[in-house]
Amino acid sequence: MKTRIIIAAVLTIVLLAIPSLAAGNNFIITLAFLFTIYTTLALAWNIVGGFTGQLNLGHAAFFGVGAYILALSTGAGFHPYLGVAAGGAAAVGLALLMSPLMRLRGDYFAIGTLSLAEAIKVAILNIHAYGIRVTPYGGSGRVENYYLASGLLIAAAIVTYLILRSKLKLALVSIRENEILANASGVNPLKYKMIALALSGVFTGLAGGIYGYNLLYVPAEHVYSIEWTIIPLFMVLIGGRGTLTGPLIGSIIYLGIYYLLQFTITEISLLAFGLVVVLIVKFMPQGLIETLFIKTLGVRRSSIL
Amino acid sequence: MLLAPEILFGQLLMGAILLGGIYSLVTIGLALIFGVMRILNIAHGEFIIFGAYATYWISTLLSLDPLLTILLTIPVAALLGYVVNTLLIRGLTKSFDAPIVSSFGLLLIMQASMLIAWSGDPRSIVTPLTAESISLGPVVVPIIRLLAFTVSIIALTLLHFFLTRTSIGRAIRAISQDSESASTLGIPVQRLQTFTFILSICLAGVSGGLVAMLLSFQPTFGPEFLLKSFVVLALSGVGNIPAVIAGGLVLGIGESYGSFFLGAGLRNVVAYAMLILLLLVRPTGLFGRRGVREV
Numbered sequence: 124m125k126t127r128i129i130i131a132a133v134l135t136i137v138l139l140a141i142p143s144l145a146a147g148n149n150f151i152i153t154l155a156f157l158f159t160i161y162t163t164l165a166l167a168w169n170i171v172g173g174f175t176g177q178l179n180l181g182h183a184a185f186f187g188v189g190a191y192i193l194a195l196s197t198g199a200g201f202h203p204y205l206g207v208a209a210g211g212a213a214a215v216g217l218a219l220l221m222s223p224l225m226r227l228r229g230d231y232f233a234i235g236t237l238s239l240a241e242a243i244k245v246a247i248l249n250i251h252a253y254g255i256r257v258t259p260y261g262g263s264g265r266v267e268n269y270y271l272a273s274g275l276l277i278a279a280a281i282v283t284y285l286i287l288r289s290k291l292k293l294a295l296v297s298i299r300e301n302e303i304l305a306n307a308s309g310v311n312p313l314k315y316k317m318i319a320l321a322l323s324g325v326f327t328g329l330a331g332g333i334y335g336y337n338l339l340y341v342p343a344e345h346v347y348s349i350e351w352t353i354i355p356l357f358m359v360l361i362g363g364r365g366t367l368t369g370p371l372i373g374s375i376i377y378l379g380i381y382y383l384l385q386f387t388i389t390e391i392s393l394l395a396f397g398l399v400v401v402l403i404v405k406f407m408p409q410g411l412i413e414t415l416f417i418k419t420l421g422v423r424r425s426s427i428l
Numbered sequence: 429m430l431l432a433p434e435i436l437f438g439q440l441l442m443g444a445i446l447l448g449g450i451y452s453l454v455t456i457g458l459a460l461i462f463g464v465m466r467i468l469n470i471a472h473g474e475f476i477i478f479g480a481y482a483t484y485w486i487s488t489l490l491s492l493d494p495l496l497t498i499l500l501t502i503p504v505a506a507l508l509g510y511v512v513n514t515l516l517i518r519g520l521t522k523s524f525d526a527p528i529v530s531s532f533g534l535l536l537i538m539q540a541s542m543l544i545a546w547s548g549d550p551r552s553i554v555t556p557l558t559a560e561s562i563s564l565g566p567v568v569v570p571i572i573r574l575l576a577f578t579v580s581i582i583a584l585t586l587l588h589f590f591l592t593r594t595s596i597g598r599a600i601r602a603i604s605q606d607s608e609s610a611s612t613l614g615i616p617v618q619r620l621q622t623f624t625f626i627l628s629i630c631l632a633g634v635s636g637g638l639v640a641m642l643l644s645f646q647p648t649f650g651p652e653f654l655l656k657s658f659v660v661l662a663l664s665g666v667g668n669i670p671a672v673i674a675g676g677l678v679l680g681i682g683e684s685y686g687s688f689f690l691g692a693g694l695r696n697v698v699a700y701a702m703l704i705l706l707l708l709v710r711p712t713g714l715f716g717r718r719g720v721r722e723v
Contacts, residue, residue: 178528223708230468233528234658235707241655242700249693349651353532360529391544397536401516404530 131280138273142266152265156337158378159272160330164351165358165370166279167326172356173364174292175319176299178229180352181221181236184243185214185324187347189331191247194255194341203260207271207332214328218320225316228302237349244347254342257335268337275333279326283367286322295319296365361403438567440684446569446577448680450638452673453580454653455660456587457632459672462661463604464624467517467527472657473650474538475629479505479636480645481546484553494555495575498637505633509626517625518618535650542647552644553637576638581673583634588669600624655696659703678702 145151189210196206297305362373384392487497591597664675686698
């Protein structure tokens with residue numbers, strides 16, 4: 124227990140010290156910013172896809188809505204932080220609107236959420252084909268954005284930790300393991316799925332807002348792109364689902380491999396990356412953490428997800 | 429004038445039906461793999477694009493008629509299907525999302541290799557019939573679309589009879605209903621799943637070759653076809669081939685009329701909106717069976 128607190132504290136300090144260590148090196152700050160955004164998304168996706176076991180392929184919609192609302196509200200003259208908050212609120216609104224989709228099971232839930240995200244993207248592309256410019260606001264530049272994003276990441280990690288220690292986790296996992304039995308034992312699946320989706324949405328929407336403000340330009344094609352769903356999903360699956368360390372480690376491994384390939388073999392980086400993904404799934408189907416855990420301790424979980 | 433009945437119910441409906449038939453063929457590979465192997469193949473669109481390129485290159489290099497070339501596309505696609513199945517698909521865990529993620533990796537691999545090999549330039553296949561059309565009263569029908577539609581329907585009909593009238597087809601359907609029981613009855617599940625995978629890739633390749641004669645294509649267009657197939661799959665449910673044809677026609681008609689009345693930009697929105705509405709009303713698809721897999 125004590126070592127865990129120490130590790131968490133050290134990680135937090137490192138996270139917050141990066142801008143001072145980078146000493147104005149924009150490249151490092153940008154990489155660290157992307158890391159915090161992606162890790163927040165992975166933690167958020169994990170709440171629905173990991174704990175609750177619902178394969179949400181429409182995660183990008185939350186991210187896009189957050190960025191989009193930020194662009195609209197700064198355009199209307201509001202402070203960007205207000206815009207970020209509005210983006211988070213809008214994502215929760217979207218999660219509530221998605222409640223009918225939560226009745227769908229398994230594959231159909233995946234197809235339904237994916238279609239919803241794509242439909243929103245195409246509809247918005249029709250209105251703003253070339254994206255929206257965001258006017259920068261004095262006193263909130265790259266470094267401030269980084270602190271905001273890492274604050275959000277820490278909040279997402281704390282919320283995940285709290286979920287892990289709460290009754291909520293038991294309800295969510297029971298839905299993942301067997302929805303009908305969970306229902307029969309007095310867990311209202313729809314209610315708990317909605318709680319998970321709203322939590323997932325608020326973090327993703329806030330992250331989208333911060334990302335949009337950092338980019339200062341919000342093209343619908345980019346912020347609603349499916350990569351905002353797929354990359355967090357990979358991070359969670361690489362690391363292991365339904366844990367706190369899984370998404371964190373998965374995110375580090377993913378971005379590490381990704382950028383390593385980008386900088387070394389730029390031409391064929393996507394090809395090599397696809398191979399890495401395929402190999403990880405083939406040889407470590409339960410995620411890296413779980414695989415190593417099983418190997419070292421010889422413990423096998425009864426249900427494979 | 430624009431809403432004259434012969435345009436509304438003639439030209440538009442004809443275009444919608446011809447389009448819908450091709451959507452059915454585009455979908456059938458995805459539906460087969462999903463039904464028999466329980467794998468949602470995210471790389472489905474890439475196999476279609478691969479079929480388009482294979483047809484393009486074979487017909488260019490051997491200066492053959494593109495329509496005949498499709499016959500040569502089939503063995504090429506089969507080879508690819510065999511390799512992919514052996515290296516990636518076989519032996520994956522039965523969990524639901526390992527194949528999804530694995531096939532997403534495959535999507536990246538295929539898209540990247542096609543971009544490296546054939547660049548991102550849009551290409552299209554020009555046949556001697558490309559500019560020809562015939563008139564049925566006031567309705568003008570482009571011959572190439574009619575041909576593509578006919579080939580699609582023939583392929584789907586043959587497949588339908590294969591699945592319902594032959595013993596191999598019956599065994600495949602048994603696997604799609606319950607693979608464990610099928611296995612205890614002595615059906616070689618693994619071998620037939622391999623066979624189904626290769627068959628599906630061949631069908632995707634053929635549909636890619638046909639699509640390439642109608643539209644221009646490039647290596648990044650795969651996901652577009654994947655999403656169209658998702659819509660048809662959800663409309664039809666994982667059932668039988670007539671349902672897939674009906675699903676394709678519903679999508680073709682919905683898209684054509686939707687883009688006619690709402691504007692071409694909203695074409696895909698119409699498709700997705702149809703899908704989501706339908707899922708809400710009938711969570712197992714328009715023609716799917718209800719409530720079989722509850723627990």
